[in-house]
Amino acid sequence: xxxxxxxxxxxxxxxxxxxxxxxxxxxxxxxxxxxxxxxxxxxxxxxxxxxxxxxxxxxxxxxxxxxxxxxxxxxxxxxxxxxxxxxxxxxxxxxxxxxxxxxxxxxxxxxxxxxxxxxxxxxxxxxxxxxxxxxxxxxxxxxxxxxxxxxxxxxxxxxxxxxxxxxxxxxxxxxxxxxxxxxxxxxxxxxxxxxxxxxxxxxxxxxxxxxx
Amino acid sequence: xxxxxxxxxxxxxxxxxxxxxxxxxxxxxxxxxxxxxxxxxxxxxxxxxxxxxxxxxxxxxxxxxxxxxxxxxxxxxxxxxxxxxxxxxxxxxxxxxxxxxxxxxxxxxxxxxxxxxxxxxxxxxxxxxxxxxxxxxxxxxxxxxxxxxxxxxxxxxxxxxxxxxxxxxxxxxxxxxxxxxxxxxxxxxxxxxxxxxxxxxxxxxxxxxxxxxxxxxxxxxxxxxxxxxxxxxxxxxxxxxxxxxxxxxxxxxxxxxxxxxxxxxxxxxxxxxxxxxxxxxxxxxxxxxxxxxxxxxxxxxxxxxxxxxxxxxxxxxxxxxxxxxxxxxxxxxxxxxxxxxxxxxxxxxxxxxxxxxxxxxxxxxxxxxxxxxxxxxxxxxxxxxxxxxxxxxxxxxxxxxxxxxxxxxxxxxxxxxxxxxxxxxxxxxxxxxxxxxxxxxxxxxxxxxxxxxxxxxxxxxx
Ligand code: SF4
Numbered sequence: 314x315x316x317x318x319x320x321x322x323x324x325x326x327x328x329x330x331x332x333x334x335x336x337x338x339x340x341x342x343x344x345x346x347x348x349x350x351x352x353x354x355x356x357x358x359x360x361x362x363x364x365x366x367x368x369x370x371x372x373x374x375x376x377x378x379x380x381x382x383x384x385x386x387x388x389x390x391x392x393x394x395x396x397x398x399x400x401x402x403x404x405x406x407x408x409x410x411x412x413x414x415x416x417x418x419x420x421x422x423x424x425x426x427x428x429x430x431x432x433x434x435x436x437x438x439x440x441x442x443x444x445x446x447x448x449x450x451x452x453x454x455x456x457x458x459x460x461x462x463x464x465x466x467x468x469x470x471x472x473x474x475x476x477x478x479x480x481x482x483x484x485x486x487x488x489x490x491x492x493x494x495x496x497x498x499x500x501x502x503x504x505x506x507x508x509x510x511x512x513x514x515x516x517x518x519x520x521x522x523x524x525x
Numbered sequence: 526x527x528x529x530x531x532x533x534x535x536x537x538x539x540x541x542x543x544x545x546x547x548x549x550x551x552x553x554x555x556x557x558x559x560x561x562x563x564x565x566x567x568x569x570x571x572x573x574x575x576x577x578x579x580x581x582x583x584x585x586x587x588x589x590x591x592x593x594x595x596x597x598x599x600x601x602x603x604x605x606x607x608x609x610x611x612x613x614x615x616x617x618x619x620x621x622x623x624x625x626x627x628x629x630x631x632x633x634x635x636x637x638x639x640x641x642x643x644x645x646x647x648x649x650x651x652x653x654x655x656x657x658x659x660x661x662x663x664x665x666x667x668x669x670x671x672x673x674x675x676x677x678x679x680x681x682x683x684x685x686x687x688x689x690x691x692x693x694x695x696x697x698x699x700x701x702x703x704x705x706x707x708x709x710x711x712x713x714x715x716x717x718x719x720x721x722x723x724x725x726x727x728x729x730x731x732x733x734x735x736x737x738x739x740x741x742x743x744x745x746x747x748x749x750x751x752x753x754x755x756x757x758x759x760x761x762x763x764x765x766x767x768x769x770x771x772x773x774x775x776x777x778x779x780x781x782x783x784x785x786x787x788x789x790x791x792x793x794x795x796x797x798x799x800x801x802x803x804x805x806x807x808x809x810x811x812x813x814x815x816x817x818x819x820x821x822x823x824x825x826x827x828x829x830x831x832x833x834x835x836x837x838x839x840x841x842x843x844x845x846x847x848x849x850x851x852x853x854x855x856x857x858x859x860x861x862x863x864x865x866x867x868x869x870x871x872x873x874x875x876x877x878x879x880x881x882x883x884x885x886x887x888x889x890x891x892x893x894x895x896x897x898x899x900x901x902x903x904x905x906x907x908x909x910x911x912x913x914x915x916x917x918x919x920x921x922x923x924x925x926x927x928x929x930x931x932x933x934x935x936x937x938x939x940x941x942x943x944x945x946x947x948x949x950x951x952x953x954x955x956x957x958x959x960x961x962x963x964x965x966x967x968x969x970x971x972x973x974x975x976x977x978x979x980x981x982x983x984x985x986x987x
Contacts, residue, residue: 317608320763320817324589327825335587339579341771344569419805420753424719440789449803453752457745475774483771486602486735486797491752491807494793499745501707502785503661503679504687506550509707512660513714514745514792 343480348473353438354522357471360441364497365510366518368441370468374401377465377523381430382406384463384519391422391459394450395432397467401523403430419452429459429515433466433495435481436520439474440496443520447491456495462515464495468524526880533855543681547852550680551843557786558840558894567782576775578898581834584733584766588824591733591766592815598736602798604811611818612642618814619644619725619758620651626756626810628653628722632714634740634747635659636727637675637837638760638816640859644725655725656717658746660710667694673853675860676784676839681852714746724750724808728761729836730776731813734769737797738813741780741790748792757796757808762816764833770795776836779896783838819872829904832867834897841891841901847884857881863891867904875912882908 325332348356354370361368371377378401385408392404392411404411409430413419423429431451435444443464447453456462472478485492499514510516537543562570584591596606607618623631631648633639633655645666648655657666661679665672667690672678679687688701697709726747728738738759740747751757767776773795781787800807824830842848842862853861857878858869866881882905891901 315608316610316614316817320608320610320815320821321589321592323817323821324592324763324824327821328586328588330587330589332589335583335590338583338768339576341769342573342576342775343771414805416806420719424715437789442789447800447804447807449805452805452807453748454806457748457752475777479771479774483769484735485770485795486598486732486737490602490796490798490801490804490811492795493748494789496787496789496791496793498791499743500791501660501744503659503664503677504682504684504703504706505546506553506677506680507703509704512707512711512744512746513658513718513749 341479343476345476345480346473348438350468350471353471353473354468357436357438357441357520357522360438361497361518361520364441364518366441366497366520368520368522370522372523372525374523377521378402378406380521381463381465384461385409385428385430388427389425390428390430390463391419391426391455392430393432393452393455395465396450397432397523398430398465401465403465413452414449419454420458423452423454423458426459428461428463429455429457430463430465431455433464433470435478436466436471436522437474437478437494438471441520442494442496444472444478445493445495446485446489447493448489453491453493456493457514460511460515461517461519462495463519463521465521465523468522471522527857527878530855530857530878530880534851537852537855538850542683543852544850546681546683547849550674550677551849554677554785554839554843558783558843559786561782561786561788567778573775573779574896574898577779577836577896578834580767580772580775581836581897582831584768585764585824585830585833588763588766591768592763594733595731595736595766598734599798599811599813600736602736602811604736604798604813607812607814609814609816609818612644612647615639615642615760615814615816616644616647616651618812619648619723620653622756622758622810622812623648623653623723626722628756630717630721631655631723631725632658632717632721632746632750632754633662633725634727634742634750635662635678636725636760637672637859638727638762638818639725640672641762641818642760642816644760656714656721658714658717658750659742659744660707660746663710663714664690667691671854671859673861674839674842675837675862675864676842681854718749718753721750721754723756723758724752724754725758725760726751728759728765728813729780730767730773731761731765732768732770732773732795732797733766735795735797737770737795739773740794740796741777741792742794743785743787743791745792748794751794751796752807755808756810756812758812758814759796760814760816762818763820764835780836780838783840783894783896823868823871826871828907829867829871831899832864832871832904834899835864835868836897837864838896840894840896844890844894846886846888846890851884863901863905864899867901867908870908870911875908875915879912879915882912
């Protein structure tokens with residue numbers, strides 16, 4: 314008997330089960346509060362700032378482009394292939410590389426760039442989290458290797474929180490191999506409980522919410 | 526109480542610096558937690574606990590079903606599942622994958638399960654470099670120490686300790702500024718991430734309906750370990766299952782709050798397979814190692830089965846008046862505090878440290894803060910009863926040993942033997958005394974009227 318069969322047999326014997334289907338599990342607890350858009354924006358801004366990130370709400374893509382340009386100041390940046398970044402003209406800012414589809418090149422750029430610029434598929438306004446689904450448009454390393462992460466998020470992607478996310482995406486694995494929630498800058502308190510930011514991931518996170 | 530347990534406790538109590546470190550760290554974690562589970566901050570807190578407890582109970586009671594569902598879904602998304610009985614099996618799986626890929630360097634993110642199986646040691650025996658990447662775990666690896674706390678592994682160390690080990694192991698100048706120490710580790714580990722062939726992670730949850738592993742962390746080292754190398758291996762105990770992705774809406778609200786007082790940890794990763802076509806980065810191979818390692822044995826005990834509901838938040842350690850005095854390294858295994866006190870004897874046997882279930886005031890703080898409502902004091906009481914039973918049996922066992930010694934003595938002394946037997950045959954009833962219990966389960970042959978030896982003598986004399 315291999316380990317799989319032996320372990321399953323032991324589990325069944327221990328539980329007194331014969332492999333029959335279980336009774337249905339307690340219903341998932343999903344509570345969707347109705348939060349108006351303005352309140353979601355307000356909460357997102359507050360939470361990100363409380364986490365020591367920065368957050369702004371801008372009306373147009375053009376404003377977002379100018380804001381990002383001011384942040385990067387022409388320094389090296391790697392931008393994801395997200396559609397909105399191109400739409401807003403962020404991918405053609407000075408110093409910004411985008412449209413990379415080759416892994417080695419992407420790694421090299423992410424390891425050396427001063428900024429990583431991405432969008433986010435959703436944001437959770439009650440915790441100030443960005444929801445990143447890996448895809449050809451969003452590589453993982455862009456929000457991870459550069460010391461500063463800038464996320465440009467259209468306002469209609471702001472959700473109230475986890476419950477709304479899991480209502481929209483009951484089975485995330487059907488869409489992506491990797492879903493990551495980013496809640497503020499990378500941090501540690503491993504030495505004497507002293508908080509230090511930017512230990513492995515970005516030490517700075519800027520969230521730019523775009524649209525009325 | 527074992528001498529080791531006794532000595533470790535005395536050492537910890539006698540070290541004022543250590544006492545202060547434990548007390549401050551756990552105190553801080555307690556107040557952080559309190560702020561985010563209060564009625565104002567999270568009115569649904571108790572409801573979430575009830576739900577989490579019910580889901581864990583349901584999953585564990587039907588674990589075989591969810592394990593198989595999980596496996597099917599991992600495979601459907603292009604991943605591999607490996608079932609392991611023991612620590613050696615886990616090392617063998619990793620070594621097999623490493624060999625196939627010609628891998629030399631492994632980056633590891635924090636995982637109590639891999640501590641359980643002492644994976645780094647085993648891999649290094651086979652010439653593989655396996656580097657811990659969580660800052661605290663990295664420091665501990667350099668110091669050859671085990672985690673002091675399941676959430677805050679280096680809780681007992683000072684910046685001076687770190688300065689010294691970095692100076693000795695990495696050859697950097699002595700520096701006691703924590704920010705600089707963190708930057709040093711970032712630099713060293715960044716190189717490792719970018720050159721590693723394999724990333725190993727643990728899992729906070731295994732999601733049956735998605736074939737996904739969920740990993741919660743603050744530093745980004747787990748994300749890097751699972752994004753940069755071409756191969757990701759997640760290692761988890763079989764009890765980590767939950768049925769649905771939607772259940773995370775319950776568990777994620779409890780885990781980070783109970784552990785560190787954060788509404789969500791900085792990074793929560795939900796990983797369900799190798800990269801999909803068109804993705805520019807991410808692992809091309811995805812493996813999940815499911816470890817039994819004593820869990821199936823524990824599962825068979827309906828009374829104490831709920832020990833497997835634990836989501837390793839560490840809250841029970843922080844709130845335990847005993848842990849706060851005796852610290853993490855006094856405990857005999859990698860799991861310390863109240864959860865360690867209940868699972869260590871169940872995984873390793875009561876005699877691993879018979880005093881362990883008694884190292885508690887039964888104040889109930891652990892059960893009160895446990896996000897999945899494990900009744901730790903009840904389990905401690907049951908374990909105490911078991912320890913007493915074993916002690917009693919051992920006392921009886923001493924008589925048994927005495928009886929066998931007497932038998933052995935007689936068996937090699939034929940003259941004495943026959944005299945005793947001759948005497949026994951004349952007795953109408955054998956006075957068994959305390960040995961009666963021993964014989965109650967065994968057939969005692971009725972002595973023949975005359976022994977073989979007597980009959981033999983008679984024949985020869987004829
Ligand atoms: S027993 Fe409960 S409180 Fe203790 S670590 Fe496990 S889940 Fe947390």
